[in-house]
Amino acid sequence: MSETRHHISTAMTGISDDPSTWGPPEAPLHMPVQNLSPAPVRFGFVTHLRQVLSGLRTGHQREI
Amino acid sequence: MQTKFDLSPDAATITARSLAIAFAVFAAGGACLLVVEADRQDGFQIWDAFRAMLILLTTAWLAWGAALGLIGLVPQRRSRTGRAMGSTPNPDYRTVVLVPICNEDAIATFARIAAMDHSIRQAGLDLDIVILSDTRAEDKQAAEHAAFRMLIAETHGAGRIYYRNRKDNRGRKAGNVEDFIVKSGGAYKYAVTLDADSLMSGDAFRTMILRMDADPHLGLLQTLPQMTGASSFFARALQFSAAFHGPVFTNGLEQMQGAVGPYWGHNAIIRVDAFAQSCCLPELPGKAPFGGHILSHDYVEAALLARNGWRVLADHSIDGSFEEGPENVLAFAKRDRRWCQGNLQHMRLLLAPGLANWSRLVFVQGITAYLVSLFWAVFLLSTITGAIFAPEPDYFPDPNQLFPVFPSDRSREIIALALGIIGLLILPKIAILVDAAMTARTRGFGGIARAVMSVLTEILFTSMLAPIMLAYQTRAVLQVLFRQDGGWPANARGEGTLTLAQAARSSLWIVTIGALSLLAVWYLAPHLMIWLLPVTLPMIAAPILIAWSSRPALQRLFTVPEDLNLPPVVSAFQDIHAKWCQQTRDPMPVEKLSHAAV
Numbered sequence: 001m002s003e004t005r006h007h008i009s010t011a012m013t014g015i016s017d018d019p020s021t022w023g024p025p026e027a028p029l030h031m032p033v034q035n036l037s038p039a040p041v042r043f044g045f046v047t048h049l050r051q052v053l054s055g056l057r058t059g060h061q062r063e064i
Numbered sequence: 065m066q067t068k069f070d071l072s073p074d075a076a077t078i079t080a081r082s083l084a085i086a087f088a089v090f091a092a093g094g095a096c097l098l099v100v101e102a103d104r105q106d107g108f109q110i111w112d113a114f115r116a117m118l119i120l121l122t123t124a125w126l127a128w129g130a131a132l133g134l135i136g137l138v139p140q141r142r143s144r145t146g147r148a149m150g151s152t153p154n155p156d157y158r159t160v161v162l163v164p165i166c167n168e169d170a171i172a173t174f175a176r177i178a179a180m181d182h183s184i185r186q187a188g189l190d191l192d193i194v195i196l197s198d199t200r201a202e203d204k205q206a207a208e209h210a211a212f213r214m215l216i217a218e219t220h221g222a223g224r225i226y227y228r229n230r231k232d233n234r235g236r237k238a239g240n241v242e243d244f245i246v247k248s249g250g251a252y253k254y255a256v257t258l259d260a261d262s263l264m265s266g267d268a269f270r271t272m273i274l275r276m277d278a279d280p281h282l283g284l285l286q287t288l289p290q291m292t293g294a295s296s297f298f299a300r301a302l303q304f305s306a307a308f309h310g311p312v313f314t315n316g317l318e319q320m321q322g323a324v325g326p327y328w329g330h331n332a333i334i335r336v337d338a339f340a341q342s343c344c345l346p347e348l349p350g351k352a353p354f355g356g357h358i359l360s361h362d363y364v365e366a367a368l369l370a371r372n373g374w375r376v377l378a379d380h381s382i383d384g385s386f387e388e389g390p391e392n393v394l395a396f397a398k399r400d401r402r403w404c405q406g407n408l409q410h411m412r413l414l415l416a417p418g419l420a421n422w423s424r425l426v427f428v429q430g431i432t433a434y435l436v437s438l439f440w441a442v443f444l445l446s447t448i449t450g451a452i453f454a455p456e457p458d459y460f461p462d463p464n465q466l467f468p469v470f471p472s473d474r475s476r477e478i479i480a481l482a483l484g485i486i487g488l489l490i491l492p493k494i495a496i497l498v499d500a501a502m503t504a505r506t507r508g509f510g511g512i513a514r515a516v517m518s519v520l521t522e523i524l525f526t527s528m529l530a531p532i533m534l535a536y537q538t539r540a541v542l543q544v545l546f547r548q549d550g551g552w553p554a555n556a557r558g559e560g561t562l563t564l565a566q567a568a569r570s571s572l573w574i575v576t577i578g579a580l581s582l583l584a585v586w587y588l589a590p591h592l593m594i595w596l597l598p599v600t601l602p603m604i605a606a607p608i609l610i611a612w613s614s615r616p617a618l619q620r621l622f623t624v625p626e627d628l629n630l631p632p633v634v635s636a637f638q639d640i641h642a643k644w645c646q647q648t649r650d651p652m653p654v655e656k657l658s659h660a661a662v
Binding site (some may be wrong): 014019022025026027031039 | 203252
C-alpha cells in the first residue's frame with residue numbers, strides 16, 4: 001500500500017500531500033451536552049403522612 | 065428550537081401495541097400456569113415459584129418477538145411520509161454522508177465510498193462525503209492516506225470528498241460524529257450516517273432526502289440495511305433471514321413504535337440541527353462497563369431526539385441500503401459481547417428525565433434481549449437441580465393405606481410447554497413463508513421450493529446453534545454484571561473460514577459444560593435425559609458446528625434477491641475493490657494509473 005501512495009501524485013488527485021488539509025471546511029454548530037441523570041425522587045414522606053392522617057392540604061396553598 | 069411535535073401514538077399504534085402486549089401476557093401466563101400445574105403435583109415450593117417466574121419472563125419475551133412478526137404481516141395503512149414528497153431535493157439544503165471508521169480495511173472501506181460516489185452522481189445528487197477516522201495505529205493511518213488518494217483519483221472527488229483523522233478519540237463513534245457536527249455541521253441540513261461496511265445507492269440517498277424535505281418534524285429516518293457479500297454457510301443463513309424475515313419484523317416494529325422509532329447507528333439520515341440540539345451525550349459517572357462513554361449510543365440518540373419532539377421513523381421499504389455481516393459464529397459472538405455491554409449500560413438511563421415511555425420500553429427490550437439468555441440458563445439449571453434433589457416419591461402417604469399412590473405423570477404439561485415455546489419461535493417464520501408464497505415474494509428468493517428449503521434449513525440450523533449462542537450470551541451477561549469491561553474493539557469484518565482447532569479453542573468451555581451436564585443428568589436424573597439432549601448435544605458438538613458453518617455455502621441454498629440481480633452499487637464496489645487490490649499488489653506506474661483513474 002505504501003508503495004502505491006508514491007504512484008498517485010498530487011497533480012492527479014488535486015489534493016495537497018498533507019493529510020491534515022484533507023478535512024471538511026469549518027462551519028461550527030453548538031451541541032449542548034444532554035442531561036441523562038435521573039431527577040432525584042423527592043417523596044415528602046412527612047408531608048404525605050400529614051395529608052393521609054389529617055386530611056390537610058399541604059401541597060398547594062390557595063388564597064380563599 | 066422548534067415547537068415540539070406531538071409524538072403521542074395514534075389509534076393504529078395503540079392497537080398494535082395492545083395486541084402485542086395481550087399476546088405476550090396470554091402466552092406467558094399460559095406457560096407459567098403449565099409449569100405451576102406440573103410442579104403442584106408433587107408439592108409446590110418456593111423453588112417452583114422461582115422457576116414459574118423465569119418461564120413467565122422468557123415466554124413473554126419470545127411471544128413479544130412473535131407478535132412483532134405476526135403484526136408485520138399486516139400492511140401499513142397510514143402514509144409513510146405524512147405529506148407528499150417532492151421529486152427533487154431542496155437545492156438550498158446541503159447533505160453530507162458521514163463514514164466514521166476505526167482500524168478498518170482501508171481498501172475495502174474506500175472502495176465502497178467510491179462505488180457510492182458513482183451512484184450518487186448517477187442519481188444527479190450533489191452530496192459531500194466525509195471520512196471520519198479514529199484510527200491511531202500509524203501503519204493503518206498510512207494505509208488510509210494511500211486509499212484516500214486512490215479514492216480521489218478514482219472519483220475526481222477533490223472538494224467534495226474529505227478525510228480527517230481525529231487525534232483525540234473521546235466518545236468513540238458517537239464522539240467522532242459529534243466532533244464533526246461541532247466543527248463542520250453548520251454547513252449541512254442533513255447527514256447520512258454510515259458504517260465502514262455500509263453501501264447505499266444514489267436512489268436510496270435521494271428517497272431519504274426527499275422524505276426529510278417533506279416532513280420538517282422528521283429528525284431521523286432509519287432504513288433497513290440488507291446484508292450483502294455473505295459467503296459462509298453461517299453468514300448466508302444470516303443474510304437470508306435478514307432479507308426474508310427482516311422486512312416483516314421491521315414492519316411490525318414500525319407499526320408499534322409510532323413516531324418514537326429506532327436508530328441503529330448507520331444507514332440512516334439525520335436532521336443536523338435536531339441532532340446537534342438533542343444528541344451530545346454525556347459521560348456516565350463511574351467506570352466501565354456501566355459508567356464512562358455510552359457504548360450503544362444509537363438507541364440513546366433516538367430517545368433524545370424524541371425527547372425534544374423530533375419524529376424518529378424506520379422504513380423497511382427504502383431499497384438500496386446494504387451492510388455486511390459477521391462471517392462466522394465467533395465474529396458474531398464478539399460483536400454480541402459489545403452490544404451486550406452497551407445494552408446493559410442502558411440500565412443507567414431508564415429513569416433519564418423527559419424520555420417518552422416507548423423510549424424507556426426500547427431500553428428495557430434491549431436489556432431483556434440479553435438478560436433472557438441468563439434466565440433460560442438459570443431455568444435449565446434449576447430444573448436439573450430440582451429433579452436431582454427432588455424427594456423420593458411417597459407411595460403410601462397414609463399409614464393405613466392398602467394400595468400405593470403413584471406420582472402423577474407430568475409429561476403432558478412438559479410436552480405442552482415445549483410445543484408452545486417451539487411454536488412461538490417457528491410460527492412467525494412459517495407465517496412469513498406462507499405470506500411470501502401467496503404474494504409471490506418468494507420469486508426473489510429462487511421460487512417457492514427453494515424458499516421453503518431455505519426457511520426450513522435456517523430454522524434447523526438456528527435451533528442447533530441456539531444452545532451455543534445461549535452459552536456465549538450468558539457468559540457475556542455475567543461478565544458485564546461482574547463489571548468486566550470488554551471494550552469496544554473494531555469489528556471483525558471479513559474473518560472467514562475457521563479451522564476445527566480455532567473453533568475448539570473458543571468453545572472448549574461450552575463443550576465441557578454440555579458434557580458435564582449430560583453426564584450429571586444421566587447419572588442422577590436419567591428421566592430428564594431426553595429433554596436435555598437438544599441442548600447438550602449441540603454444546604458438545606460446538607467446535608464442529610462453528611468450524612463447519614464458517615465454510616463457504618452453496619449459492620443454491622439461502623438465495624436472496626441480491627444473488628439473482630446484483631445491485632449496481634454492490635457490483636461497482638466489487639469491481640473497484642478488485643481493481644485496487646490488483647493495483648496494490650502490483651503497483652502501476654503513474655501514467656498507467658492516470659489512465660485507469662479516468
